[in-house]
Amino acid sequence: MATILGIESSCDETAAAVVRDHTTVLSSVVASQIETHAPYGGVVPELAARDHVNRIDQVIDDALAAADVELSELDAVAATVGPGLAGALLIGMAAAKAISLCADVPFVGVNHLDAHAHAAAIDTGFEPPGVALIVSGGHTLLAEVGADWTFDLLGETVDDAAGEAFDKVARTLGLGYPGGPVVDRLSLGGDPETFRLPRAMLRDGFDFSFSGLKTAVYQICKRAERDGVLIDEADLAASFQAAVVDVLAIKTLRAADEVGARSVVVGGGVAANSELRARLGVDCDEAGLELHIPSITLCADNAAMVASAADRRVAAGDFDPLDMCVEPSLRIGALPAPPGV
Ligand code: KG4
Ligand code: ZN
Numbered sequence: 535m536a537t538i539l540g541i542e543s544s545c546d547e548t549a550a551a552v553v554r555d556h557t558t559v560l561s562s563v564v565a566s567q568i569e570t571h572a573p574y575g576g577v578v579p580e581l582a583a584r585d586h587v588n589r590i591d592q593v594i595d596d597a598l599a600a601a602d603v604e605l606s607e608l609d610a611v612a613a614t615v616g617p618g619l620a621g622a623l624l625i626g627m628a629a630a631k632a633i634s635l636c637a638d639v640p641f642v643g644v645n646h647l648d649a650h651a652h653a654a655a656i657d658t659g660f661e662p663p664g665v666a667l668i669v670s671g672g673h674t675l676l677a678e679v680g681a682d683w684t685f686d687l688l689g690e691t692v693d694d695a696a697g698e699a700f701d702k703v704a705r706t707l708g709l710g711y712p713g714g715p716v717v718d719r720l721s722l723g724g725d726p727e728t729f730r731l732p733r734a735m736l737r738d739g740f741d742f743s744f745s746g747l748k749t750a751v752y753q754i755c756k757r758a759e760r761d762g763v764l765i766d767e768a769d770l771a772a773s774f775q776a777a778v779v780d781v782l783a784i785k786t787l788r789a790a791d792e793v794g795a796r797s798v799v800v801g802g803g804v805a806a807n808s809e810l811r812a813r814l815g816v817d818c819d820e821a822g823l824e825l826h827i828p829s830i831t832l833c834a835d836n837a838a839m840v841a842s843a844a845d846r847r848v849a850a851g852d853f854d855p856l857d858m859c860v861e862p863s864l865r866i867g868a869l870p871a872p873p874g875v
Pocket of ligand 1: 545670675698712713718806844
């Protein structure tokens with residue numbers, strides 16, 4: 535039974551958590567940087583790194599205290615090593631390595647995308663194999679999850695991530711940052727049939743494209759402004775959200791069918807979207823698939839998923855050297871190559 539301290543700092547959340555035995559969360563602390571980045575309408579990498587520096591020690595102390603666990607009781611310390619913002623990743627990884635050295639605790643580097651899939655294991659009981667839809671502010675991808683938690687990429691976005699499209703549409707509509715939750719809420723009062731918006735690459739393979747959809751929303755707003763026409767923002771938000779959800783759901787179900795999966799696991803910030811959760815619920819039910827979507831707090835970036843993702847390697851005594859580097863563009867299922875390779 536392994537007790538693992540997880541650390542997450544790949545983007546705009548500084549997080550630490552203590553997880554025992556893959557799925558028992560003893561503590562999970564997340565310090566959000568939304569207030570830092572909101573004035574800019576998106577994450578500013580340098581500000582993210584500075585915020586991580588200021589908060590990481592306290593967040594780790596709080597996670598250990600809340601779990602009532604001493605450093606000496608840890609079997610490993612795990613940190614996200616990619617993908618993400620280089621400067622942001624470095625802070626969490628450096629903290630983990632410092633703990634590893636000072637407290638003589640083995641270090642494990644964790645892939646952030648793998649970790650989003652592990653989040654479902656924590657509170658839905660997901661066990662591979664299956665198909666994973668990872669959908670966040672930085673990524674949108676489908677992968678086959680092997681019985682031993684390996685990941686084979688099936689397709690990914692060729693331009694914007696789905697969450698990025700939510701954030702940019704929210705900015706166009708003047709709704710603030712982050713856009714996903716606001717668009718989600720606004721859509722509840724809108725009619726998704728009002729605007730016919732593109733569903734790019736719907737029938738082509740498993741890649742995604744959301745940039746044309748974002749531009750279509752922008753053009754509708756600009757045209758309305760030019761013509762002095764008032765548009766119902768709730769209708770536009772609902773139409774946009776319906777287009778994103780349509781593409782995500784249709785491709786996920788097709789991927790599950792193609793690889794013969796019986797389970798679908800979903801992770802990443804956009805997995806918090808109410809329409810996506812409802813639609814996948816209906817579609818998976820009809821197709822006889824088990825659907826695993828974590829609770830809202832575990833969909834967003836957190837460190838419990840990082841500690842959980844490290845569990846199998848810790849159990850096998852498979853640790854990483856302290857000269858491991860971060861890799862901002864790490865692919866799902868991969869870890870950074872050793873320095874110099
Ligand atoms: O996984 P995450 O916390 O960070 C990344 O790794 O990117 O995802 C953040 C993204 C943001 O783009 C945010 O707007 C989106 O998730 N998001 C949502 C919702 N809640 C957060 N998108 C749609 N609907 C939501 N309810
Ligand atoms: Zn994420």
